[in-house]
Amino acid sequence: MNKKLLQVKIGSMVLKNPIIGASGTFGYGAEYKKFISLGSIGGFVTKGLSLEPRKGNPEPRIKETPSGLINSIGLENIGMDAFLRDVMPGIEDAGTAIIVNIFGTAMDEYVELAHRLNRIKRIDGIELNISCPNVKAGGAEFGKDPLVVQTITQKVRDVTNKPLIVKLSPMVTSIVDVAVAAQEGGADAVSIANTYPAMAMDLKSRKPFLGAKTGGLSGPAIKPITLKLVYDAFGKINIPIIGVGGISSAEDVLEYAFAGAAAIQTGTANFINPEITAKLASDLHDYLTGAGIRSFASIVGAAKSSIGS
Amino acid sequence: MKVQLTHNGIVTSINKLKEDYILLSVTIDGRPAFRPGQFMMMQVSDSYDPLLLRPFSILDEHNGEYRFLIKIVGRGTRLIADFTCGKSVFLTGPFGNGFPQEAGGRALVAAGGVGIASVYAFLQMLHKQGVPYEFIYGARTKNELVLLNLLKPHHPLLSTDDGSQGYHGRLTDILKRKIRPEHTVFACGPMPMLAVVKNITLQQKAACYLSLEARMACGFGVCLGCTIFDTSGNTKRVCKDGPVFEAGEVSFGKQIAKNR
Numbered sequence: 001m002n003k004k005l006l007q008v009k010i011g012s013m014v015l016k017n018p019i020i021g022a023s024g025t026f027g028y029g030a031e032y033k034k035f036i037s038l039g040s041i042g043g044f045v046t047k048g049l050s051l052e053p054r055k056g057n058p059e060p061r062i063k064e065t066p067s068g069l070i071n072s073i074g075l076e077n078i079g080m081d082a083f084l085r086d087v088m089p090g091i092e093d094a095g096t097a098i099i100v101n102i103f104g105t106a107m108d109e110y111v112e113l114a115h116r117l118n119r120i121k122r123i124d125g126i127e128l129n130i131s132c133p134n135v136k137a138g139g140a141e142f143g144k145d146p147l148v149v150q151t152i153t154q155k156v157r158d159v160t161n162k163p164l165i166v167k168l169s170p171m172v173t174s175i176v177d178v179a180v181a182a183q184e185g186g187a188d189a190v191s192i193a194n195t196y197p198a199m200a201m202d203l204k205s206r207k208p209f210l211g212a213k214t215g216g217l218s219g220p221a222i223k224p225i226t227l228k229l230v231y232d233a234f235g236k237i238n239i240p241i242i243g244v245g246g247i248s249s250a251e252d253v254l255e256y257a258f259a260g261a262a263a264i265q266t267g268t269a270n271f272i273n274p275e276i277t278a279k280l281a282s283d284l285h286d287y288l289t290g291a292g293i294r295s296f297a298s299i300v301g302a303a304k305s306s307i308g309s
Numbered sequence: 310m311k312v313q314l315t316h317n318g319i320v321t322s323i324n325k326l327k328e329d330y331i332l333l334s335v336t337i338d339g340r341p342a343f344r345p346g347q348f349m350m351m352q353v354s355d356s357y358d359p360l361l362l363r364p365f366s367i368l369d370e371h372n373g374e375y376r377f378l379i380k381i382v383g384r385g386t387r388l389i390a391d392f393t394c395g396k397s398v399f400l401t402g403p404f405g406n407g408f409p410q411e412a413g414g415r416a417l418v419a420a421g422g423v424g425i426a427s428v429y430a431f432l433q434m435l436h437k438q439g440v441p442y443e444f445i446y447g448a449r450t451k452n453e454l455v456l457l458n459l460l461k462p463h464h465p466l467l468s469t470d471d472g473s474q475g476y477h478g479r480l481t482d483i484l485k486r487k488i489r490p491e492h493t494v495f496a497c498g499p500m501p502m503l504a505v506v507k508n509i510t511l512q513q514k515a516a517c518y519l520s521l522e523a524r525m526a527c528g529f530g531v532c533l534g535c536t537i538f539d540t541s542g543n544t545k546r547v548c549k550d551g552p553v554f555e556a557g558e559v560s561f562g563k564q565i566a567k568n569r
Binding site: 036068 | 311312314401526529
């Protein structure tokens with residue numbers, strides 16, 4: 001098999017293929033060992049980790065909507081200590097890129113988290129969550145202002161030489177401005193994008209359905225919207241874009257690639273078919289070889305290419 | 310270690326029972342082993358809408374044919390009601406901890422409404438093990454007491470809220486009369502019923518296991534959508550840490566407990 005066919009470079013990190021399990025839908029990686037061979041996918045991003053464990057939001061936390069899912073988990077996580085102590089030993093042999101998603105309510109917390117991860121050899125990359133709609137402090141608030149995005153990225157960059165990905169909020173005036181800010185701050189890539197703030201009502205109580213009132217919308221319903229954000233940002237920054245939003249099939253991966261995504265993450269689709277990441281990697285391989293395309297990289301941004309593909 | 314937890318199934322029969330209940334039979338490739346009280350996630354639509362799979366307890370399995378008792382409660386289950394024989398369905402699982410493999414002394418099993426779906430396989434296990442057990446099954450009306458033929462070997466003590474069949478009143482009234490400290494109670498049903506079951510077992514200092522129902526996206530512990538807060542305030546995933554919990558762990562909203 002031609003190794004280069006699907007290979008993707010994010011900073012100094014080389015992924016076997018462009019398929020990555022998205023943060024918040026892939027547990028801490030270990031949970032998927034029984035479903036797939038982790039070595040068959042490009043990588044995975046852990047559930048967002050904070051310095052202290054978090055219990056998350058009150059129930060109910062999820063609401064299905066047409067072709068979508070609203071969640072208000074509220075970044076429930078085991079905390080960085082427990083992750084490093086209890087989880088890491090079980091995923092060291094994963095045979096795939098381990099990207100740790102980190103989250104804080106203040107800039108210093110991001111710095112502290114990144115600093116701690118920098119010493120752990122087996123961790124291949126860090127994804128900064130500055131875009132979660134489900135927490136009051138930090139989260140999406142950090143992700144709205146390009147200046148804040150640049151500052152926070154820069155501060156984290158100063159304490160780590162690991163590949164650094166910034167996960168952007170889709171709820172911004174200009175995705176280009178925010179993506180450029182992440183790049184200026186020293187990011188190696190941007191993930192476009194997080195979920196969309198959303199809500200549903202309970203018909204009986206006449207009140208918001210979710211315990212936290214609002215949540216973030218994901219799933220196939222958001223694919224066309226996020227696809228456009230990727231398209232808008234492509235060509236305006238020099239760092240790779242990781243597309244994430246409603247990807248469920250190889251066709252979806254191709255659409256994102258044409259729009260400009262050098263790699264993609266699957267989120268909600270993992271809940272429905274826990275083998276979807278491995279399936280997409282295999283389907284993508286078959287598509288490219290079948291179509292006589294020499295590399296996945298060659299089709300990235302095809303929609304904006306003057307040569308076409 | 311990788312195990313086969315995604316499956317293709319073929320619907321082999323679908324029977325509409327009383328009220329809004331369906332008995333669905335599906336042959337499932339790989340013939341996955343399961344423990345009583347475990348569940349599978351079932352695809353309800355060939356499109357993205359509805360998007361998520363739905364969790365259903367496994368009733369039983371014979372020669373690769375699995376049966377599910379399904380109550381029509383919303384859009385997803387209504388779509389299942391329209392399944393036809395030969396339809397292929399995607400499933401994941403079995404998931405969840407299931408009931409304990411040993412009943413420990415004398416067992417009292419209580420099922421309220423569609424809770425019967427979760428305890429049925431457990432009853433079968435107790436029967437097979439030759440463990441002494443008693444079984445209470447309650448619903449609002451006789452039209453919601455289903456599978457009575459299948460349940461005959463378990464000699465159900467029936468109750469209905471309206472008195473249309475069996476004891477006139479709550480199944481928890483029967484439980485109250487029957488329970489002794491040496492009993493272990495296993496129950497599945499609506500939350501208000503389980504709250505009462507918990508109180509009764511606490512008073513009698515009897516061991517008690519409750520099988521819970523919850524909205525979930527994945528079924529295998531990663532979406533954290535079915536998280537509950539236990540009596541210590543810690544988070545528990547109904548899908549993975551449960552659905553069967555020791556009653557002492559399960560926290561019921563004060564209002565729910567008061568209602569019954």
